[in-house]
Amino acid sequence: MIELHMFPMSHYNEKARWALDYKGIPHTRIPYMPGPHAGKIKKLSGQTQTPVIRFEDGDVLAGSTDIVLELEKRFPQPTLLPADEGAQKQALDLVEKFDGDIAVKERRSLFVHLIDEPDYLCSMFAQGQTPAKRFIYRRMLPLVKGMMRRSMDIHPDALEEGNALTRQAFDYVAAQTRDTGYLVGDQFTIADLTAAAILAPSVQLDYADMMKPKPVAPSIQAYLDQFADHPGAQWVRTMYEQHRAPLRVAA
Numbered sequence: 001m002i003e004l005h006m007f008p009m010s011h012y013n014e015k016a017r018w019a020l021d022y023k024g025i026p027h028t029r030i031p032y033m034p035g036p037h038a039g040k041i042k043k044l045s046g047q048t049q050t051p052v053i054r055f056e057d058g059d060v061l062a063g064s065t066d067i068v069l070e071l072e073k074r075f076p077q078p079t080l081l082p083a084d085e086g087a088q089k090q091a092l093d094l095v096e097k098f099d100g101d102i103a104v105k106e107r108r109s110l111f112v113h114l115i116d117e118p119d120y121l122c123s124m125f126a127q128g129q130t131p132a133k134r135f136i137y138r139r140m141l142p143l144v145k146g147m148m149r150r151s152m153d154i155h156p157d158a159l160e161e162g163n164a165l166t167r168q169a170f171d172y173v174a175a176q177t178r179d180t181g182y183l184v185g186d187q188f189t190i191a192d193l194t195a196a197a198i199l200a201p202s203v204q205l206d207y208a209d210m211m212k213p214k215p216v217a218p219s220i221q222a223y224l225d226q227f228a229d230h231p232g233a234q235w236v237r238t239m240y241e242q243h244r245a246p247l248r249v250a251a
């Protein structure tokens with residue numbers, strides 16, 4: 001069976017989960033906790049970032065977009081790429097746009113809050129782990145606070161910068177999808193999947209894989225509230241309702 005080695009909740013990981021589910025590809029998900037994941041993921045893929053996929057033929061691939069495009073090659077239907085070459089380029093350019101600064105700075109804004117909410121951080125990222133591992137992870141979090149700040153470059157302006165960029169991204173999807181409901185042409189493509197998955201951490205969704213654990217920590221709730229009524233956030237919810245398979249195929 002195909003294996004997806006992943007972090008719960010993470011937006012890049014969500015892209016790979018969504019593509020697998022959209023194409024109805026049976027797979028097993030192997031959840032890791034950020035931090036303790038590094039050794040195993042490095043051994044598997046030669047680098048430490050998730051998602052990583054291992055195909056049944058033994059091929060291993062990292063990088064959310066490379067994974068989605070490889071799935072597209074191996075499982076062409078239903079397609080996530082527009083047939084027209086120009087539209088395809090437009091969709092891939094948008095994938096790059098959302099995967100870049102938007103994804104990194106949005107994540108950083110959330111972590112500005114999460115770093116001071118270790119219980120909540122643990123409830124988000126230790127999903128699927130044994131109680132013993134969750135316990136150790138929770139104990140470890142205050143000790144790695146400084147490391148998290150440095151690795152994500154959390155500085156005094158990070159929150160404002162991330163919030164502004166995320167708002168611009170919501171403005172963009174709201175304006176761009178006004179006519180057809182989609183970012184490129186009039187069909188769901190890799191561009192919509194990417195933009196909706198990347199913005200999902202900033203939207204309170206009912207979808208299990210990206211739903212914030214309840215009760216939501218007050219600082220995270222305040223973060224979500226600032227975008228709750230934005231038409232771009234509504235577009236993300238619509239993409240989930242219309243194009244995210246209600247039952248995932250994973251074992």
Ligand SMILES: N[C@@H](CCC(=O)N[C@@H](CS)C(=O)NCC(=O)O)C(=O)O
Binds near residue numbers: 007048049063
């Ligand atoms: N460009 C990569 C980014 C992946 C990424 O940043 N993954 C984060 C989780 S959101 C990660 O695994 N961080 C841990 C690490 O870098 O060791 C992709 O599209 O997959």
